[in-house]
Ligand SMILES: Nc1ncnc2c1ncn2[C@@H]1O[C@H](COP(=O)(O)OP(=O)(O)OP(=O)(O)O)[C@@H](O)[C@H]1O
């Protein structure tokens with residue numbers, strides 16, 4: 001059974017400060033292999049900060065974070081090893097604008113994983129098929145729509161065959177008519193068994209895909225629950241108010 | 250008439266005609282005046298002097314030159330010297346400036362501070378003064394026999410800088426020609442005179458300070474998300490700088506970099522202060538001997554204009570190449 005395996009991502013008593021500002025307070029979270037976790041919560045509650053700690057884009061000051069058996073510390077090699085096993089998708093896509101779509105996808109496989117350009121291009125084309133834009137391979141990111149760019153970004157994050165994917169509000173910067181195509185790709189990825197941690201306010205997606213919902217407020221994990229319970233019978237008053245606001249309107 | 254006067258097109262045209270007329274009149278008066286004065290002093294005009302024997306020697310040259318060669322060849326020697334020192338200056342200032350610009354952004358406090366001190370002190374001291382300092386440094390180096398020997402094949406003495414060169418005389422492939430000390434002097438390799446070394450060092454160090462600031466601004470103009478995306482793919486800091494940041498920073502860097510390159514070329518005539526025979530120094534000598542200042546100065550101006558335009562064109566072309574493709 002899945003739950004017997006050690007968690008692939010584990011945060012334990014994690015604290016972080018920006019100067020005097022206590023942004024993460026005693027965060028504890030376990031993510032099993034193949035689990036889909038959706039994180040939500042009000043703006044400024046520390047959602048981005050938390051998932052960015054998992055691949056060390058932000059440094060935590062106390063507590064421990066273990067990813068795939070490796071503890072995040074000051075060892076640069078360990079950090080780079082973890083980053084190779086953790087893909088990340090950003091709100092603002094962050095594609096490399098000076099490289100073509102294909103080059104965006106082959107950069108890390110060639111430079112980090114040591115693949116030959118031909119191998120890397122094959123892998124990249126397969127991924128572009130998966131996100132349904134193989135015909136854009138030769139274009140530059142600036143020539144694509146937002147939805148296409150985000151799908152390329154997802155493909156790029158997959159190019160090192162990560163074990164975990166982090167999504168930080170992947171659809172928030174998109175025009176409404178493009179949200180669907182990105183969520184479709186994410187749903188397909190979920191059904192293939194990828195471990196995913198998504199910060200998103202797309203509640204329909206969360207309900208359909210999430211194994212676990214996490215609600216954060218003021219730097220704390222306030223509630224962790226199965227989606228059915230989370231949406232229909234939230235235990236915490238703050239969760240209830242938050243859900244009322246974003247679903248109620 | 251009143252309606253014609255209030256017509257914007259007509260007014261615009263009229264002003265242009267008046268300005269062109271004034272410029273032509275002023276130019277004509279200057280030319281006439283100069284010709285009359287030169288004739289009165291019995292100074293020949295025209296470019297005929299270029300074909301005559303120069304009669305003076307030039308201390309260093311990349312092509313063969315002797316006093317019996319023509320003025321034209323002497324000026325060519327000067328031009329080549331200008332091009333060599335400017336070209337090498339551009340390359341070395343770019344390398345040094347990029348390193349210092351990157352160092353200034355480094356997380357390492359000491360490295361960052363040191364680069365700031367370098368930039369602020371070098372930028373704020375006149376280049377001419379710095380050239381005198383470099384010349385002083387180079388000429389007070391030890392004699393050849395006691396030359397500094399920092400790297401294999403590199404000697405630094407009061408005879409200048411000696412570095413390994415390429416020997417093309419043995420057929421198709423060049424042979425590395427490593428200099429060595431024989432008696433009181435060096436044999437083989439390339440010798441850069443103290444004047445050349447001082448000028449190159451001065452231009453490089455001075456311009457690198459400006460280039461460092463340009464590079465820094467260019468790097469800061471690249472959104473932070475680019476670094477984060479690259480980090481999340483497991484790329485190292487060095488790879489990110491090389492493959493992601495600098496290629497994008499170039500868009501911002503190239504236009505101001507162009508004016509720094511032009512500055513190197515335009516600052517190179519300061520060579521005259523330390524006795525490096527660049528184009529301006531040679532043409533000065535020619536002017537003193539022939540009295541044909543107008544032609545000499547005009548020639549130099551045309552040449553510098555040509556160098557600047559060529560550099561600008563090259564950089565514009567490069568700028569178009571590094572521009573990002575968008576919809
Ligand atoms: N570099 C920083 N320096 C200081 N404070 C920061 C920094 N980054 C984030 N913060 C603060 O930390 C808090 C949490 O930020 P974070 O981006 O994690 O919130 P979030 O939950 O992702 O919000 P949002 O939904 O708006 O993205 C915010 O109050 C923010 O202002």
Ligand SMILES: [Mg+2]
Nearest residue numbers: 047048049169
């Ligand atoms: Mg956020």
